[in-house]
Amino acid sequence: MNKFSPEVFENKDLPFTVNRLSPTIGGEILGIDLSQPIDSQTKDLIYEALLVYKVIFFREQNISTEQHLNFSKNFGDLEIHPFAPKKDLFPEVLVITHNEKSRGRENTWHSDVTWREKPSLGSVLRMIEKPQHGGDTLFADMYAAYEGLSDEIKEKLEGTIAVHDFANFRNRLIKEGKSDEEIEAFNKEYPMPEHPVVRTHPDTNKKVLYVNAAFTQYIKDWDPEESKEMLKFLYSRASVPEYQCRFAWQDNSIAFWDNRACQHYANSDYWPNVRKVERVTIIGDRPY
Ligand code: SIN
Numbered sequence: 001m002n003k004f005s006p007e008v009f010e011n012k013d014l015p016f017t018v019n020r021l022s023p024t025i026g027g028e029i030l031g032i033d034l035s036q037p038i039d040s041q042t043k044d045l046i047y048e049a050l051l052v053y054k055v056i057f058f059r060e061q062n063i064s065t066e067q068h069l070n071f072s073k074n075f076g077d078l079e080i081h082p083f084a085p086k087k088d089l090f091p092e093v094l095v096i097t098h099n100e101k102s103r104g105r106e107n108t109w110h111s112d113v114t115w116r117e118k119p120s121l122g123s124v125l126r127m128i129e130k131p132q133h134g135g136d137t138l139f140a141d142m143y144a145a146y147e148g149l150s151d152e153i154k155e156k157l158e159g160t161i162a163v164h165d166f167a168n169f170r171n172r173l174i175k176e177g178k179s180d181e182e183i184e185a186f187n188k189e190y191p192m193p194e195h196p197v198v199r200t201h202p203d204t205n206k207k208v209l210y211v212n213a214a215f216t217q218y219i220k221d222w223d224p225e226e227s228k229e230m231l232k233f234l235y236s237r238a239s240v241p242e243y244q245c246r247f248a249w250q251d252n253s254i255a256f257w258d259n260r261a262c263q264h265y266a267n268s269d270y271w272p273n274v275r276k277v278e279r280v281t282i283i284g285d286r287p288y
Contacts, residue, residue: 004204009052015042018049018056025141025262026245027053034061034071034254043074046256050075050122051203055139055245055257055264061126062252065090065278072124072280079113079120079283082186083169087278097276104268104275109140109238110214111259112281115166117193120259121284125277127249131270138246138265139257145237146198146209153233160197161220162211162231166190194220197234199287201260209237210287212263238263260284 001008006020006027016031027049032038038046049056063071069092072078078092087093098104112120125137149157166186173183197219199210213235219227237243247255257264 004052004206006052009048012045014045016045018053020053021057021245021247024144024243024245025054025139026057026247027055028057028059030059032058034058035063035067037070038074047075050256050258051201051261054141054143054262055247055255057247058254058256059250060252061254063126065093068093068124068126068254068278068280072282076121076282076284079116079281081113081281082190083166083173092280094279094281095276096279097274098268098271099274100272103271104135104266106264106266107268108214109235109263109265110212111142111210111263113259114164114195114210114212114215115169115190115193118286119193119195119284121282122256122258122260123279123281124254124256125279127251127253127277129274129276130249130251130253131273131275133273134267134270135273135275136246136248136267137255138244138267140238140240140263140265141243142209142238142262143201143204143206144243145240146207148237148240148243149209154198156230157197160222161194162197163192163194163217163220164215165192165217166215167217168214192217195287199260202285202288204261208261209234210260211235212238238265260287 010018016029019028080091081094084094087095112123195210197211198207201208211231211234216231
């Protein structure tokens with residue numbers, strides 16, 4: 001049994017309990033109050049839980065924005081998203097609101113901000129206003145996705161590099177009327193980064209499938225058709241139910257996911273009702 005298996009973790013002397021959401025991904029943590037500062041041992045165990053379950057959940061955390069930020073800062077520096085709406089006075093808090101006029105668009109499998117040279121370590125998302133029905137978020141274990149590939153495909157992907165881009169945001173910025181000069185400035189600031197198709201997680205040392213349908217563009221040095229076909233297949237791996245868990249939110253639920261280990265998909269089935277969340281994103285390292 002490996003060090004990061006739920007069985008090993010759950011046999012430790014923990015200051016909280018964990019309910020698993022599925023055999024491979026997702027753990028709901030009970031008995032922690034995130035409005036209070038956490039001691040370093042608890043912090044280390046929460047981080048270990050993140051490595052074990054890939055996404056962890058907390059319920060009934062009626063915390064302030066400062067407490068949301070303070071909890072997140074335990075795990076690294078926070079990023080400021082250059083394109084998404086932010087909360088007044090809190091540039092590190094991204095506000096995602098959908099309603100009658102704005103249909104949910106986070107319903108593509110992805111890992112956050114892989115268009116950055118140093119994509120995110122993790123995201124801490126708090127449900128502010130949950131629709132009465134629907135609006136669940138699904139998570140997929142990308143270690144399991146990698147392990148499920150055939151030996152032939154694993155061999156083919158060995159050492160391959162994919163190019164990522166913020167194309168979806170660029171298209172939106174163009175629609176919103178940004179000038180060519182403004183777009184060019186963004187292009188210069190966020191040049192299309194290259195990341196391994198299969199990265200190694202810096203803490204678990206395990207291999208993870210690291211391409212996603214939202215931001216990956218093509219596999220470098222491959223024939224364009226072959227790259228397109230392979231990526232289409234690799235993207236589809238996140239949709240395999242055996243690799244997934246699904247979280248049904250309540251107001252003040254919090255999810256903390258490891259962007260290096262999993263992908264997520266916010267179900268947009270609640271339109272035209274309101275769904276509002278606030279996300280804080282922790283900066284990661286350069287994938288290798
Ligand atoms: C996101 O894609 O970061 C948002 C996920 C969600 O709203 O559940």
